[in-house]
Amino acid sequence: MKTVGVLIGTEDEPVSLKYYRDNKDSLMILKEYGYSMKYIPYDAAIFAEIKKQAGKKIDVIPLFGDDLNLEECNLCDIIFCIYESVYSFMDGGYENYERYMKILKQTSATVYPSPRMQDFIVQKHKYMKYLSKNNYTITPTSYINLDNINIDRIGSFIRNMKGEKFAIKPELGSFKKGFKIFTRPTRETIQSYLQKMKQKGFQHLLLQEFIEEFNKFGEIKTYWINNKNIYSYKQQWIKGEGTFSDETTIDPDVLSECLEIGKSLLKDIERDHEKLIHCRIDFACCLNNEKPCRDFFINEIEICPTIGEEESGGEAYKLLAKQVLSRLQN
Numbered sequence: 001m002k003t004v005g006v007l008i009g010t011e012d013e014p015v016s017l018k019y020y021r022d023n024k025d026s027l028m029i030l031k032e033y034g035y036s037m038k039y040i041p042y043d044a045a046i047f048a049e050i051k052k053q054a055g056k057k058i059d060v061i062p063l064f065g066d067d068l069n070l071e072e073c074n075l076c077d078i079i080f081c082i083y084e085s086v087y088s089f090m091d092g093g094y095e096n097y098e099r100y101m102k103i104l105k106q107t108s109a110t111v112y113p114s115p116r117m118q119d120f121i122v123q124k125h126k127y128m129k130y131l132s133k134n135n136y137t138i139t140p141t142s143y144i145n146l147d148n149i150n151i152d153r154i155g156s157f158i159r160n161m162k163g164e165k166f167a168i169k170p171e172l173g174s175f176k177k178g179f180k181i182f183t184r185p186t187r188e189t190i191q192s193y194l195q196k197m198k199q200k201g202f203q204h205l206l207l208q209e210f211i212e213e214f215n216k217f218g219e220i221k222t223y224w225i226n227n228k229n230i231y232s233y234k235q236q237w238i239k240g241e242g243t244f245s246d247e248t249t250i251d252p253d254v255l256s257e258c259l260e261i262g263k264s265l266l267k268d269i270e271r272d273h274e275k276l277i278h279c280r281i282d283f284a285c286c287l288n289n290e291k292p293c294r295d296f297f298i299n300e301i302e303i304c305p306t307i308g309e310e311e312s313g314g315e316a317y318k319l320l321a322k323q324v325l326s327r328l329q330n
Helices: 017-022 024-033 042-054 085-106 115-122 124-133 151-161 187-199 213-217 252-272 315-329
Strands: 002-008 058-064 078-081 110-112 141-145 165-170 180-183 204-209 219-225 228-238 241-246 278-284 297-302
Touching: 002 042, 002 315, 017 024, 024 042, 042 058, 042 315, 078 315, 085 115, 110 315, 115 124, 124 141, 124 204, 124 297, 141 151, 151 187, 151 204, 165 187, 180 187, 219 252, 219 315, 228 252, 228 315, 252 278, 252 297
Parallel strands: 002 058, 002 078, 078 110
Antiparallel strands: 141 204, 165 180, 165 204, 219 228, 219 278, 228 241, 278 297
């Protein structure tokens, strides 16, 4: 019997009461693993859906990110990662992240997405440079190695941008952890912040000019399974809280443009790296003017994205489960 391991443990994005009621029978399996039926994270729900679709011909087991070990991984033929490297860093710093990656590289199971692909995406400077090399529009970015800080080069980048606000994003950061906006940054304020980030265990940062129009037009997030767009939505921030609206609120010309770029990018990633089971490609606006149809750029790629069940009414979970199980035949 083939065995599928599903790597879970995010504790994020609980499913709705409606989803629980509609899928109660298949979700009951989660009680065996200590989950409360009052709070079912999205990754646990996806695991339950994969197990449901697998039936009795395929064994589907959970692997827990906070207690990952090589022996359990080696029981599997394939491993599908939902809990991924960013969570491992959040749960135990860079040492825990390295341990997580080492296990996935050593296991005899085939891992999706592969450790190599996870490393490529989580170290944002790698995929940002890849995007630029392949002529995809990104915002101008300075890449900072905290083990080799060049404050003069950072200062030169800031002067060349001629803006007053700049954003720093740490690699392996999530949920805005470590993200900071500087107004008229000085050498001293930048140096102080970089030292704090190094003390927290971060190794690389991205420095970008802060784009005021970013929140005005919102970030368009496009979700894909097997290189096909399943749904899209727009996110904006109001008083520090994220607000979401479905794709009917997005200008059709803008959405069409973003989806065409997304299709092209996924073909390139498949050619140069691997075909992804699923991913999310985020687009932002605007570079140098406020005409959104012309100036949206790729802001981020997530290959183990958080999937809110309500965005697709739970249909994405069914499609995703089917695609995961199909990898057993490859």
